[in-house]
Amino acid sequence: MAKLLAEGLIRDVADFPKPGIVFKDITPVLHSPAAVIEVCELLAADAKARDADAIVAIESRGFLFGMPIALQLGLPFTPARKLDKLPFHRISEEYALEYGTNTVEMHTDAISPGQRAYIVDDLLATGGTAAACARLVERLGGKVCGFGFLVELTFLNGRANLLQSPVRALIEY
């Protein structure tokens, strides 16, 4: 397959947010409408192939791709947010990041029982964030039909934490 436009745009930032972390900065991708459209079309096609009927995206960079994917497919969008950001009744799951620990939350009415949720984020590292988000979907009675990422850091083997559903990552490092 031809190289994605986004691949030439993602920038490595050394020692961010902590020494030893190489941060994959996707903001240059956002400067290119063509690159964003390409990413969203590929992930939307994957979500469609998985029979998704809702798109769940993870704060905050997941929102940048999740919302356009939901619009393209005509599906409901729901945000999974960090601790204490959502205003309504919510449930929480803790997770481990490549750099620290955190909590992800969803509104209790975000997913209906039986709904097939496709989970979107910009990057798969250890898989802790996406796995916690999947637990939220399942606690609400939904099913995770797939995960879609722009980038996967394969050396962290995050897929091992996401064995319950197919994982699509567009660019691997």
Ligand code: AMP
């Ligand atoms: P993980 O839970 O380890 O899979 O981490 C994934 C989340 O952390 C995603 O929301 C990413 O945006 C962010 N993240 C983790 N590591 C990096 C990295 N090296 N570069 C950019 N974002 C990262």
